[in-house]
Amino acid sequence: MAQEQKDNSREFTNGEITIVWRPLRCQFSTHCVKGLRAVFDPHTEPWINMQNGATEEIIEQVRQCPSGALSCFYNDQKVKR
Template sequence: METKEYSNGEITIVWQPWKCIHSGVCVKNLPKVYNPIERPWIKIENASSQELIDQVAKCPSGALSIKK
């Protein structure tokens, strides 16, 4: 299955689209990073690594994860 990776040089967000339940937690918590209308839809450079780690931990489906 296809995954997408978005890196800022410190961390990498891994997105597994088939796991996504579209709860919107990511968009609500960090709208400057997550915009499902745009491509790429994750703009990792718009938040600090810690903000991203904290937000990804709230993903209810596990579709988003962090790789260091």
Template sequence: MDATDLTKEYSNGEVTIVWKNSLCKHAAECVKNNPEVFHPKEKPWIIPENSTTDKIITTVNKCPSGALTYYLNKK
């Protein structure tokens, strides 16, 4: 496994956040816009259960590098 090219997924049951570390530019827009979910000094650093799906989607869409994406989970 290449530690510089990881893809991790985090879900709150409704939406899954996909993070690609190789694309992350550390602009911290996720932390600024949704500090309830994004905790860069903790593991896991993304805790989607701490926010609403709408707020998560809005936050992910502000990621300037494209390191964060999402998909809606099927019901």
């Protein structure tokens, strides 16, 4: 599920965690795509498919985002980037 915010950020959730993507901050380094292609696929819509990965591996990949364009949180508490 994706949801667009006023600052152009988009949220994607699998029910357990939510990824926030800030496209204006993204440097398109492709770390996310190369690291977890099943979840992060720029050739599909939406380009983040949370159902294709385990929560912990998604969190680990988001933490590797060099620009900070990706962040995530458990739906009941914040997760550090």
